[in-house]
Amino acid sequence: MQEEVERVTALRYTGTDVQEIDESVVKEYPFTISVNNQELVTLLCSPTYLKFLAVGFLVSEGIIKSKDDIKKVVVDERLGIAWVQTTDQEAVQPLMLSKRLITSGCGRGASFYNPDDAQAFTIIESKLTVKPEDVFSLVQEFQHYSEIYKTTHGVHSAALCDNKKILLFRDDIGRHNAIDKIVGECLLNDLSTQDRMIVVSGRISSEMAVKVAKRNIPVLVSISAPTDLGIRLANEFGLTLIGFVRPKRMNVYAGRERIAGL
Numbered sequence: 001m002q003e004e005v006e007r008v009t010a011l012r013y014t015g016t017d018v019q020e021i022d023e024s025v026v027k028e029y030p031f032t033i034s035v036n037n038q039e040l041v042t043l044l045c046s047p048t049y050l051k052f053l054a055v056g057f058l059v060s061e062g063i064i065k066s067k068d069d070i071k072k073v074v075v076d077e078r079l080g081i082a083w084v085q086t087t088d089q090e091a092v093q094p095l096m097l098s099k100r101l102i103t104s105g106c107g108r109g110a111s112f113y114n115p116d117d118a119q120a121f122t123i124i125e126s127k128l129t130v131k132p133e134d135v136f137s138l139v140q141e142f143q144h145y146s147e148i149y150k151t152t153h154g155v156h157s158a159a160l161c162d163n164k165k166i167l168l169f170r171d172d173i174g175r176h177n178a179i180d181k182i183v184g185e186c187l188l189n190d191l192s193t194q195d196r197m198i199v200v201s202g203r204i205s206s207e208m209a210v211k212v213a214k215r216n217i218p219v220l221v222s223i224s225a226p227t228d229l230g231i232r233l234a235n236e237f238g239l240t241l242i243g244f245v246r247p248k249r250m251n252v253y254a255g256r257e258r259i260a261g262l
Helices: 050-060 094-098 115-120 132-143 147-152 175-188 206-214 228-237
Strands: 005-013 018-026 029-035 038-045 070-076 081-086 156-161 166-172 197-200 219-222 240-246 249-254
Touching: 005 147, 018 147, 029 050, 038 050, 050 070, 050 081, 050 175, 050 206, 132 156, 132 166, 132 197, 132 219, 132 240, 132 249, 156 175, 166 175, 175 197, 175 206, 206 219, 206 228, 228 240, 228 249
Parallel strands: 029 081, 197 219, 219 240
Antiparallel strands: 005 018, 029 038, 070 081, 156 166, 156 197, 240 249
16 A cells, blocks of 8 residues: 655745745546446546445446446556456446546546436435434544554545444545445445444535435435535435534534434
């Protein structure tokens, strides 16, 4: 696994003084995913957990749906390429190849879905209920969890949680990539996402809601804001969407029935 941080020299200007400083910055790494010998997409990402990122991205885009759809995954970190072989040789449609993107996932993101695809989704099934104090506690732990963020302030984070604790945590320069690393690791290592929550650091857009809903995860929590389409899709999926979480304060935008006391 490659290092996530690079040391650089910068000039710090304070208004009255200029000094040379040594600083840590995150690495930005181009990572190409090839499926059945067809180059699909190049993601700009953090150079860690690349196998999980490749698989998670393909799951999120609906190209693979289960572990059984994967024949082989080979990652070459030196070249920055993942070769994925699937059991279905037609898993990648020509339209996907025509939409090949290079992105960090912090703008529109690399995504081949259409919002109209929501009509084909089944409603999330879960009996999970969450206490507000559990959300506050998890987010407080989440915000102090990432050593890379403390060092560089240059990454987004995602965590898979139950009601009481963080089960899996990943960082990336792209907020979409951080979720895909969680999704890929859960799939490859047979980790359950049933009755779990995802906590993220970034904005909850439509793509973020789709990624979570596709894995039947019932609750998505962020310290940041949602978009209007993210809220609309959360309501359609039966996804509980919570944003702007602060100590003793949060906004519930969808799925309030899963929040105890509301």
